[in-house]
Amino acid sequence: MLPDSIPTVTVTGRFLSPTGQPLSGTVTVRAPAQLTFPAADVILGGPVVAQLDAQGQFTATLPATDAPGMDPAGWSYTVTEALSGIPAGRTYQLLLPAKQPHVDLADVAPTDPSKPNYVGVEGPRGEKGDRGQSAYEVALANGYSGTPADWLASLVGPRGAIGPQGERGPAGPTGPPGVVQAVNGHSAASVTLTATDVGALPATAAGAAGGVATLGTDGKVPAAQLPASSGGGAVESVNSMTGRVQLDAAAVGAAPAAHTHTAAQVGALPTTARGAAGGVAALDAAGKVPAAQLPTVSAALPGTWMPEDYGHRAWAYDLAASSRTPGDPPSEAGRLYLVGVPLRTSATISRISVHVMGYDKPNSAVTGAYFGIYDKDLKRVAATANAVASLPETHNIGGQPAPVALPASVSLAAGSYYVALLIKGTGTNAVPFLAATNWTASSTTAGARVADTTGVYRWLQTSSTTLTGLPASLSLGDMTEASTGYWAAIG
Template sequence: MLPDNIPTVTVSGRFLSPDGTPLSGSVTFRAPAQLTFPASDVILGGPVVAQLDAQGQVAATLPATDAPDMDPADWSYTVTEALAGLPAGRTYQLLLPARQPHVDLADAAPTDPSKPNYLPVIGPKGDRGERGESAYEVAVANGYTGPPADWLESLLGPRGATGPQGDRGPAGPQGEPGVVQSINGVSAAAIKLTASDVGALATAAAGMAGGVATLGPDGRVPTVQLPPSAGAVQSVNGYSGVVSLSASDVGAAPASHTHTAAQVGAVASTARGAAGGVAALDSAGKVPAAQLPAVAGTLPGTWMPDDFGLKSWAYDLHSGSRTPGDAPSEAGRLYLVGVPLRTAATISKVAVHVMGYDRPNTNASAYFGIYDKDLKRVAQSANAAQTLPETHNIGGQLGPVPLTAPVSLSPGSYYVAILVRGSGTSVPFLAATNWGPASTTSGARAADVTGVHRWLQTTSTTLTTLPASLSAGDFTEASTCYWAGLG
């Protein structure tokens, strides 16, 4: 986009073949040098190449050749036409005075050698771009009475003798490229490609040996082009033609033949839920309590995670009531509690058991999350410092912490992550148990078959967020294991 203070002229034109077909190609407008506009702090350089569109039309907006304070001044555009199908394009000069904001090439371009270029005459006293009298008009004003064609003929003198041939001049600049230079490596005035030139099979190969299969009127490959094995079945169990088999033909008993459940090694339907039979599942897909042994639902100490709305936990809280019972978390240290997940589940929360906690100040934080067996974080919570239960009652209180987004977990072992920032009573006391003396072979450090430990804690005590991943070298030995669950 040129600055507004540079006057411009729009040049347009349309190029058609004699039968009206739009031509293709380009028209190039070239100034004699770089154009400098001091008032606009702009320097313009290079030609303007306008491509013909699908209707053979071309348009370009160019600086006027009489723009004020332009350097150089008093010049004209060199116009070069490069049109497909025309062996030699025209080249001519074109003035574009600002007083005429639109010029059509059909009015300006010469069509024969005797027609002058579009160079408006500058009168001796007129402003630049104003049209003065043509030479013919001057002749008429001085008494000539003939038509313009006769006047032009009168300007031609007798043909002179042919002079000696001059030296060959330097090669001119290469012309503008045509629309198509080559197709598949073939350059010619009239290109004709074969099927092999474009990597295709000839139409004569359809249905021929070594060619391609054809489709019949039904849209299928005709039978004559199929191998013998792809046709109809030749025989069934030694029979041909229209075959009808009986049970004896295939070594089967007739439909009227029956067996009892015992004869086929099956359990009779009457055995479902009966003594000595098989369990019958209820509408929820579970074994009814009446078919469970008494020890599974009546003895104390058999609480399960789903009794608390959880999917899994590290251990029964009752089994963790021995020393130390509860322990404070250390600010800035990340604790990992191993939790086995027996079945696939969508987890939306983690849980800890808070024994005592004073809500921390606004500078404290508490983050919880889940890591897989490779110590990669798979889920995390928002800051839960202000939502953990504030409790000092006997037995404590279950503290569920929602995750920022639910996560679908496959069966396996995972870690519940605990990271608390705070000091003094703002650090919660959590339910914990002691799994033995601190050593690499203690119950706390021993890994299960998947490589997941019951309990880990980081060497660092300066963490502020849950890392995206951890490694074995980030942890130190400890024997105290917090209680945690997945829900």
């Protein structure tokens, strides 16, 4: 900040493109020499470089050109504009009298080539609306008779003697970047650089001795720039072939890269033979032949009726083993009956079937019929909603099957499962009679109800008689010994 004893003028400016976009660049203001202010014990020197901000504006506070006691006196500032997109910036002179504390370049900078290359300063004002006089006009009014150019030249006096060096003041803040002063060590108005100046090879070095090789239109070094071959001369033939020789596998007695042999050629079975008819069995992850590749039991035992013969995938037993006529009704409302069904091979199951032998009451007396499938750990894997409508109301000789569709098909792995039956009626024997075997708890030991390896019971029933649906899971502790072995199938 300048001492208060030095009068200053604030200079502003704003630069925009014709489209209104802010320009970038600098405005440099230079005094003709160092300025000495004896009364303030200050020497000012160097240019003032103002960087345009994001709005294209700048502000600079400068000593007035008519400051009292200043040495030298009678001079003007040189303003140089270096703006982006404007190759040749303007340079003009600027007087900043102290009586005009604020100057905007838009008011004083010359734009008309016919105007003199200096900036007028405010003179005595006339009547309202009259323009003030410029410094040149003031000089003419005071007897000066030269041209404007002479007037400007008269403002620049001889260089004064260099005064003693004053004490170094504190370093000021880092200013904006200045204009280029030198290029690769060259300082001139128009700098021309050579290849040596930038550490490059001259263009004349291409293809010249001691230079660099050039590439032909094919992107390769021409033969003229390659050394002569050595070691006995050029090759005359290859494998008895001359001219443009192209070797292949046959020319050198080798098999081609794409040569292959089939499984039959090496005495092996193709991979497509795994699990295919006429091929070999493919073992599963457990190292065993999958059930799908084993012959069906019905094929092994001709004359035996199997579930497939009735359109099922698995059942509890052959219906011929059912000797109770007309069957047994699951008449205890709220008791769930489980029927063990072995599934020999994995299958997708979409329905559960029971066999209805007849009714004591019409179907309208049946209030609920729920069917489902549990795995061997008594976890439910499928269940129907109330399927009363799937039970037939009429009775014919030998009964009839009652298939009940599952809401969605379920994929089951080979293993043992339970079919769950929960049928409720409004009165005694108001539910259908279902096909059942003549097994009873009183006539057969409990061991006969359990399979040897899976631990699955052939028949179970819940102790509870108040169930209203199929629970998500059951346990053997929920069960009691079944008194009736119902028939059921899945398919």
